[in-house]
Amino acid sequence: MPGWHAATRELQQAGRLALLGIVLEQHPERARLFMQWQRMPWRLLHDPFNLLALPYVPLTLAIDEWGVIRVAQPQLARADEWIERFVQAEWTAPQTVPNFRTQMPDLAALRSDVEARGDDAAAWAKLGVQLTLWRGEAALGEALAAGERALAAPAGQTGPTHFQQGVVYRMRHDSAKAEEGDFQRAVQHWSAALQQEPNNYIWRRRIQQYGPRLAKPYSFYDWLPQARREISERGEVPLPLAVEPGGAEFAYPAEEFTSSNGSAGEMEEAAARAPVPDSAAGTEEAARIHRDEGLVRTQLIAVPPSVLPGESLRLHFLFQLRGEAHWNNEAEPLALVLEDAPPGWQWAGRRLWSERPAEPTSAEERHLEVELQAAAEALPGSITLRGFALYYVCEAASGVCLYRRQDFYVEVEVMSAAGERLKDPGPPRPGTRD
Amino acid sequence: MTVKMTVESLADLQDERYPPIPQLRAGQAFPELSLPDCADGRPTSLADFRGKRVLLHIFASW
Known part of the structure; x- marks a missing residue:
């Protein structure tokens, strides 16, 4: 990602290309600290639920002025070859130009709609997601109840909903409204999600973040001390974290079980x-x-x-x-x-x-x-x-x-x-x- | 100079190490999705960038 920033710096400064980030982590302020360290001042959005159902990250998309993807997962090594072409090109407008506008969902209408639909698992899961994204701590209990309704409904996609419930339980664990058992419930829901789709990289990473060294692919946040030190040496104040990473999140993988x-x-x-x-x-x-x-x-x-x-x-x-x-x-x-x-x-x-x-x-x-x-x-x-x-x-x-x-x-x-x-x-x- | 360009002309630039994602292929509209801005919680979507060319990165810092 810093490579993309460097490759497009002049285009950004000239206002010819905008960079935008979406972070899929549980704690988004860690990605903000990473961006501060790397001097990447773009806007960053938070999707803790992986609503785009991505099988992996990172993912880069070049998108035109109508919201149409023009290049998916391009190669950074060939950036010089195509970025200028992408920016200069006169892209043909799609036959139907999307008229989507940014908006907060009408949560009251969503609640009424869900009640009217009864056992619609997708609707209940969506309500849980929207309450979490837009009402935050105040609505986590209601979001969890909505998720439980989704899981109890017949014919629902329980894998994504289990992952969603894990995210919300962990959020409540980190909040002033924490209840005993929230963290363990989060882990159990994440495990249930992964059991249904063992190849989901995003779900697997969430458990590995807190899990044992034998199951780790790498240290998740070993960059953090260096980032803070270098930001401070520049005379800046490192952005604060809502939750400091724990030992599991710093731990390096091990090939054998050791007594350390x-x-x-x-x-x-x-x-x-x-x-x-x-x-x-x-x-x-x-x-x-x-x-x-x-x-x-x-x-x-x-x-x-x-x-x-x-x-x-x-x-x-x-x-x-x-x-x-x-x-x-x-x-x-x-x-x-x-x-x-x-x-x-x-x-x-x-x-x-x-x-x-x-x-x-x-x-x-x-x-x-x-x-x-x-x-x-x-x-x-x-x-x-x-x-x-x-x-x-x-x-x-x-x-x-x-x-x-x-x-x-x-x-x-x-x-x-x-x-x-x-x-x-x-x-x-x-x-x-x- | 303006270059007329078709989708296919940049399609070969996909990094082959990553499998294509069916719902996010070149030529498709990016899904309608409003998310909170990490800085202030403000709802934000790609619609706020309408009229601009955007390089979107979806990632995690781990």
Whole structure:
């Protein structure tokens, strides 16, 4: 894409050619940061649902003044040969000139229409999409309900709707209206979509973004630190991100399962900064630590939600403070301890530590990730893995600070080698035991 | 100088590494689609560029 920008810079500056982008990512501000870094000041539109049903990206189209595609997926290497010709040519107007105009959909009319149609899966799915695009956070619950109606309707195209539901659940997870289980539901819907169309590159990438290293094609956002550094060195302020990428999104692919998470070294760095908590060194002592009675909520997300024997998955642990509780950063950082896996199963790491902010107290969500490989001889069914977290948490800004433990378990579903993955997303499989 | 040009005359420029996408072939109108602008959420479509030649990139930064 920067190559296209360079090849057309003079035409853009002369007003003879306009460049326009459509980004298919979940978090569009990351693409905006990329464009800021590459000094590409074009308008950028957001289509998180892949409404054009593209089988892959990137895709480049040369479009004339009537909206007709004149060159599809041209070769950048031959740009000098055709761009000037494309711009100079006198394209024949189509027999019927489209009179389409940019407009916000009439959501009230769309709602009425959908109700009148009853079990029209496409109409319900469209309502979910339009509510998400144009009402955003305020309408995500309604958009999800519309998507569920679409999935429940007979003869619907459930693959695209499952992908759509995954996008909306993940959006709500990232919003102030997040509900417990949203991220896991997103992963389950994406998995259900991919199960129906395993060759859909766009759908596969969305799961790989959060998934294990063995399934990654490349690091998704390793360019980001360099982009921020170079933008700052130019004296500009890097555009802010609504959601910072997590370890899985920075992690590089691996050909073999290793005992390192490989998430840009963040776990190793955190461990080097923080001493090993005494109470985490021995589980017997840790067992005597008082259990948390509601100061921290833990969510576990498994990506993918089920595995074949020998496959790996990535577990995301989210630690969210309830009410006025806050972290005590003057003590040790949050530690995650994973207990022995069954024979043949392997954790990438069994002691993880969170980042510890410099300020004495903080209230951020803490996010740890670890990979787990299923035994090559694992039998179909579910297995339960256990662990616990230890942390220093204070009840309120001026309240009592406590050292607490929270136990959790993870149920991992193993599919038979010839079997199908999870067909329909249900409630999240992993859970916590307070 | 203005060059009269037909669709076929640029069709051979398609990058053969990428399979053609049936709904987005040369000679077809780009679908009617309004999407939010990432900068301000404003509805935007190709109709806002009517009268201009456009190079459209659909991509992801990963």
